[in-house]
Amino acid sequence: MGIAAALCLLLAWPLAAGALQLDDVMGQLRGVPERHATFEETKRIALVNGPLVRRGTLDYVRPDRLSMRVDAPYFEKVDIVGDALTIERRSGATRVTLASQPQLAAWVESLRATLAGDQAALGAHFNVALDGSGAQWRLTLVPRDTTLAGVIARVVISGRGPEVLRFEVEEAKGDSSVMVITPR
């Protein structure tokens, strides 16, 4: 009886040791004050034949500064500081407050809160599911808000340790985008 229990414990131990906790992942992410990376984003849109690929750099500074710069094929610069989002393109710049655009805000938060390790902010917008083992983890975010869920079906963010390596958005109507992030 005791031996069986001990055996069970022994068998369960690696599983317990390997099972990731959301708190740990978030904690690891929280520990990084600044991130600089290059990315390659691939979009698949129903209206367009073939994937749309673009490359650029991604920078993050705690707690809420996120900026993305696209170099190819078309220039674009997106700066997010707190609630203000500025998009700069060849044709000009537009400034928006995230508070007035809930869907855009959710999309921004999905990446930014993850980079910040802010579990509360993430949980406010999404139902979070974590899987993975060892250092590899994967967050699957499903929007809480029904209107948003009608547009974005799922956001999947994967990484290793404190690094975020992949940011995927699956839209409800079938379009998707995958951003592969390479820390510098």
Add this chain to the structure above:
Amino acid sequence: MPGAQIMSARAWRVAAFLLLMAALASYAIVQVRVSADFSAFLPAGATPQQRALVTQLREGAAGRLLLIGLAGADAARLADASKALARALSARPDFRYVANGDAQRSEGDLAFIFAHRYLLSPQVTPGHFAVDALRAALAERLEGLYGSAAALEKRTLANDPTGETLAVVRTLAPGKAPRVQDGVWFDASGKRALLVADTATSAADLTGQEHALRALHEAHAAVAPDVAIEWTSPGALAVASRQAIAMQARLLSIASALLIVGVLAYTYRAPRPVLLCAVPAAAGLLAGVCVVYAVLGHLNGITLAFGATLLGEAVDYPSFLFTQASTDEPLAATRVRMRALLRLAVLTTACGSLALLLSGFPGLVELGLLTLAGILAAGATTWWVVSDWIPPGFGGTLPRLRTSRTASLPLGGWARGALVAAVLLAVLAFDLQRTWFDDDLAHLNPLSNEYAARDRSLRDALGAPDVRALIVVRGSDTEALLERAERLRPLLASAVAAGELDGFDLVSDTLPSDATQARRRAALPPAAILRANVDAAVEGTPFSAATFAPFLRDVEAARTMRFVEAGDLAGTALGLRVASLLGRDADGAYAVVPLRGVRDAPAVARRVAALGDRAVTPLDLRAESAAMLGAYRQQALMSTGIGVALIGVVLALGLRDVARAIAVLAPVIAATLLAAALLVALRVPLTIFHLVALLLVVGIGVNYALFAERARRLPGEGRRTIRTLAVVSATTLCAFATLAASTIPVLRALGATVCLGVIASLALVALVWMPRRPA
């Protein structure tokens, strides 16, 4: 018995007087409507510009717009308050339309634009759907799809790959729109949420504007009492002005009435004479009001106010009699003694106002008739009614005169003449080089600078058009107006590019003319050609032609779509915009083009003139109103001159001596000019209100001069004359000194001018008429 007969005659007179007053009063209360419509002041033969000015001031859309700011809370709360307030105000009939930048409120507009984009978009030209143009458009769309804002592009790609919806929206957006935060407009600092509300009543309808403001306050208290609110609009400023003026006028009337009663009470030491002093003036005002309304059919509030001022002279008529009373004669004898003078005093003022009556300017005619009827009625009342009510032995109650000798001056006749001439020359020489007059209405604003600053700040933040500058386009019907307006577009666009102005609201941008819509419809290619072009354009791109089937369908439908007319826009913000830019007045249909941030008005006017279209005229509201005021002022000056000449003639006839008449009039004219010169020297620019006050000064001065002349002519009258002049000048000074203390420019102008004039009149009349001191 003789006594009983006199009694009944007097009683009849008094009864008749009371009955007449009662009849006039009831007429006045029931029939007379005092209007606040200043279009009645428009001089006859006004230019189309001036007529347009009045219409714009009366009904102009910019005049109706109420600009609202909310502050004093964090941005999220302000945004909620803005949305709630917009909802509350829209529900009220006082407001036609409320905008606060809320996207949801403009969903309907966007849907309309989308449905009619091929008729409304300025991009639709024959070459716009050629292969090259489509290829360029698709390249732009592709770039958009690569970008982070792809979601927006995806929505309209299939139906509108050439981006007509966005093109239309861009022409409609004001050049300087407030920024949108949390879904509503905020100013640049983000601390103030902004709204605009189009009131249902015109700016000239102050009662309606007051109602709208009250509705605003109620809505604010109901939905967002914790948030601070500020507002401005021409109507609101007018209402505030009116309230400020009314409050001050009330306060000052009470103050001056108390002072006057005090002076009269000190003089007469009995209540009845004091009360009787008010009767002729009141009767005169009542008679004047009724006569004006009965003869002319209208009476303006401004005229009423000035008329009441001019009739202030009538308060002195009873005092002319009462202060001349003495213990050794019954008042009836005093009356007979003073008859000639009282008659002359009344007639000179009446003839002076005759000149106003004949001037031809509606406002001056009203004023002239009011004064004429009022003065005559006051004089008649004094003569036939008031003097009956004094008890016998009245003379004994007057204060004893202290001096045992008549006052006198040690100067000889030549010296005095030289002094008067010197004064006149000094006046002319010193002030001839300066401009005496100021016709800028803005300087008459009774409100503090705070109001003006708040108005500027809200107007700048919202990019709202300046109420001041616009272009008026005339036409036989809407279609003609739209076509003319379209011709203005390239001209105005180059003016903006040259920095002459910031922006403009052209009605044809929202609603193109039928001719333009027909051109655009004709530019849409037939389905087969368009399909072939699309097939060719998508080659080499990641798009497939099948994606754009909705586009082909929409263009084909647009080729036979009915033109968009003004009626189709009803219920949308576009419709309200068009309605505010189009109008109809006595001269026909017109469209206004409000100009924003005009920096070089002459340059813009030159461009418009270069168009060579007489139906298009720029209108600078401020300059036009100044010009109109200037014209009035010129006419008033001329009429005053004629009036003075008429007074001279009456004096000559009444005194039966031309030299004496001149001697009576000269010091009065000198005193009036001196008063005007003093004002100019004090850097007070003269306005038409000062002119009205100077008219009063002439009337009063002539009365003083007549007394002085009479005292000189009849021995032993000196002391009584001084008493009379002391009492009447004291009451006049009391009345107008309180006005001079007002913070409101108009009231201050009247008060200061009359006070200066009365003092100058006394001084110069004394200078001319006081007897020489015996050696």
